[in-house]
Amino acid sequence: MSKPRRQKSPVTAKKQLGQHFLTDESIIRRIVQAIAPNPHAAFLEIGPGLGAITLPMLSECKRLTVIELDTRVIPLLRANAALIGTLEIIEADVLTVDFNALLGDKPWHVFGNLPYNISTPILFALCPVQSIVDMVFMLQKEVVERMDAQTGEPAYGRLSVMLQQYFDVAYLFDVPATAFSPPPKVTSAMVSLKRLPQPRWQVNDNQVFSAVVKQAFSMRRKTLRNALKPIMDAETLAALGVDADLRAEKIDGAIFAKIANALSVKS
Structure with a gap:
């Protein structure tokens, strides 16, 4: 029996949407394997584009929900998906989506090739959504390095702390620019985030925790004494057992949680 023929796309990537369409079949297979499709689980894709990952995933899952802003690709996605399974398309800017309302209480697995120019706010929006059990994303390599970085490493920062509060983060593999059309000017990488049974630090x-971490890393070359001056003085830090002469990059999430909890009691 012959395989259903997919419609070819006349759509070209839009620079203002940060689009680079994945075309390398071997990379696509590795990504699908990393996501681990399961017909008995619920999957949400952010930014399906032309369906490079969507359609192989749909072949395995038979049902899939996607969020897509670019109306040019939606008719093509619908047509190709109709040959394979049930595709629910939410036409929206992902930054406007209320994920708690959309996903409800059942467990969800989220994946996608996130637009690099808005990847951080997307990640921050997804973090606290308890129904998301895991996520697999393609992002700029430098962003994945920051997500996975540990205390004291050069890439360690706000993104590291905020994501590791909720997830075990794992750097999976690099994706070269040649895997895309048009090729981006950066190397990409795949990352896995698996939700912890409980947040890593008691907050x-x-x-308040988010505000403390943001404030501390807003002036990462300065010591906590100076970086946190607008919200906490050095004497209070010392009373908490925190060395005010350290920089934020040397502080782990447990200490940020201690500072935040002291502030929340004070307020």
């Missing part, structure tokens, strides 16, 4: 107020 009384997530908003």
Whole structure:
């Protein structure tokens, strides 16, 4: 029996949407394997584009939900998906989506090739959504290095702390620019995030924790004494057992949590 023929795309990548369409079949197979499709689980893809990952995933899962902003690719996605399974397309800017309302209480697996220019706010929006059990994303290599970085490493920063509060983060593999059309000017990488049973550090107020981490890394070359001066003085840091002469890059999440919890009690 012959395989259904997919419609070819007349759509070209839009620079303003940060689009680079994945075309390398061997890389696509590795990505699908990393996502681990399962017909008994719920999967959400962010930014399916022309369906390079969508269609192989749909072949395995038979049902898939995607969020796509570019209306040019949606008719093509619908037509090709109709040959394979059920594709629910949410036409929206991912930054406007209420993920708690969309996903509800059942477990979800999220994946996608995130637009590099808005990847960080997307990640921050997804972090606290408890129904997301794991995520597999393609991102700029430097971003994945920051996500996976440990205390004291050069790439360690706000993104490292905020994601590792909720997830075990694993750098999977690099994706060369030649795997895309048009090729981006950067190397990409795949990353896996598996939600922890409980947040890694005990935090009384997530908003305060986020504000402390953001403030500390906003002036990463300065010591905590100076970086945190707007929210906490050196004497209070010392009373908490925190060395105010250290920089944020030398501080792990447990210490940021201690500072945040002291602030939340104070307020």
